[in-house]
Amino acid sequence: MKNKSQILGVFNDPDVVSTAVDELLRNNIPIKDVFSPFPLEHVWKKLNMKTRIPYATFLYGVLGTVATFAFLYWSSVINYPLIFGGKPTDSLSFVIIMFVLAILSGVIFTLATYLIREKLWPGKVVNLPDPRSTDDKFVIVIEKDMDMDEATVRQIDELLKKSGATEVNMSNV
């Protein structure tokens, strides 16, 4: 990846980015990524991006509930069936702890899944193609292959500028 360079279209406005994405897609130019200081919902839809995190979360919730019930049942019915207050050992009030721990497992494992899928960890060193994309710029990244000829590059350049890019840069990151 290092020896491939990238074409960066830098924009000032989220709505312009979204029309630029349309324009690029219409011309069959593959967009590698869009960096932005805040989420751009339109762009995900246009680039046809989806995430399966919600299914994972559902699974974690179910597993959390089942595991908690198994533990409560095992500890209070099988392992040490102590009767207090004349109440049955397998009590309905297990529901409360199951509910709370289902949430806990959902939250913790959703976060873990997110961090793993996104490959984030403390101390990870990253180089942004354009650091201003964490501040006030929106950056469309187009990968430039080695075999891409000058004419195509110029065409992409023009297309980006025509659709509202304030700058078009090259990057090796």
Add this chain to the structure above:
Amino acid sequence: MYNIKVRGVLIEGNKGYHDITQDVTNPLLSKTTPKWWWIASFVTTSMLIWGIWGFYNTIAVGTGTWGLNNSVSWGFAIINFVWWIGIGHAGTAFSIFLLVLHQRWRTSINRAAEAMTIFAVMAAGMFPMIHMGRIWDGFFVFPYPNTRGPLWDNFNSPLFWDVTAISTYLTASFLFWYVGMIPDFASIRERTVSIVKKKIYGILSLGWLGSARGWLRFESAALLMGGLTAPLVVSVHSIVAMDFAAGIVPGWHSTIFPPFFVVGAIFSGFAMVLTLMIIVRKVYKYEEYVTQRHLDAIARVLTFVSLIMGVAYISEIFVAWYSNSPYEMYVFFKNRAIGDYEFEFWAMITCNAIIPQLFWFKKIRKNITMVFIISIFINIGMWFERFVIVVTSLSKTWLPSTWHSYTPTLTEVAIFVGTLGFFIMGILMFLRFLPMMAISELKGVLKETSIVKENTKSHEE
């Protein structure tokens, strides 16, 4: 969530994206710490030190240093515990309820409210721990394989539910808070010129990029974590209420307790947010982010919640009379409305149900000083509510020979003041070192808010 409509102007002044980054990160990137910060932290550290003395005294000598007796076996510790947990509901109520309800005016307040939650819940957590008397045996409350039988916890006890619910609440709120800050840490990482800060915020940002897929997953994960944590707001305080309601003590044994406590928690949480945000917007000159409109919205919520509180008080009194139980009637009519604790009772009614009704007047909602004073009254009123619930019910129960009144000792007061110091210290640290407003979320609402502005302008013309 970029395409959701906003109601009214959320960010005033002609801000650009860059201005937002600068406004929020300037205080934490500046080399000099303001003088007021040092003064405030000196005061809070002194409070904290006094609290540590109270802690030490309790652990070294025992809970005999407290004003508790055979009748009033729950005193200051439980009052303050419930009070802090109530305040700790602010963050989640604010950021998560309003997130799920797509209320975009939360954006400039949610981060600070979440920080409040973390520190308030930590302050609350100190009380059950110290209330055990033998804090070194504190791990007994967790279910773990042991040589005592193996004897497990009583999973039917509200006190154990409390342990589960509060530790879950703290964990979930903290993770949600942290996840929300990841993109902002990346903004700071890219902005700072200091090598040390770049390193620290770089580690905290976990290598955040802000790519389209990254944002998609981030939004999805954050919304799921928020949505999962939202029911905890209801469950945590319901469970705290069941610590009382599952007992048969007159004045506690009532089905209204769980909803009453949840509403009370949201009430005190919102009031504390109001208190804090009025100070923050003044000190950091954030009037353009935390606008009149924001304060107005919180005041309106408080008016409504105050009415619910009023109705809850009245229905408690009504049910006490309607039940025809002499013990219930005694608590409400002889030991609350009149009697030894009438001051506390009427302070609670006045501060919680009557004074906030002043928010009906637009003039008062617009007057920041008045709003601030009323928010302080609510904080005090909610403290009195917990005092009334705990002390009046326990002090005079069935047998007159067991009647005993309660006054807190210096050690108990010290611990309370210490937790106040801890809370304020935490907030001060947050204001100094962390992004106190969600930078990326503010940028997300900027565009709509400027469209609203243009529309109002053309409408006026």
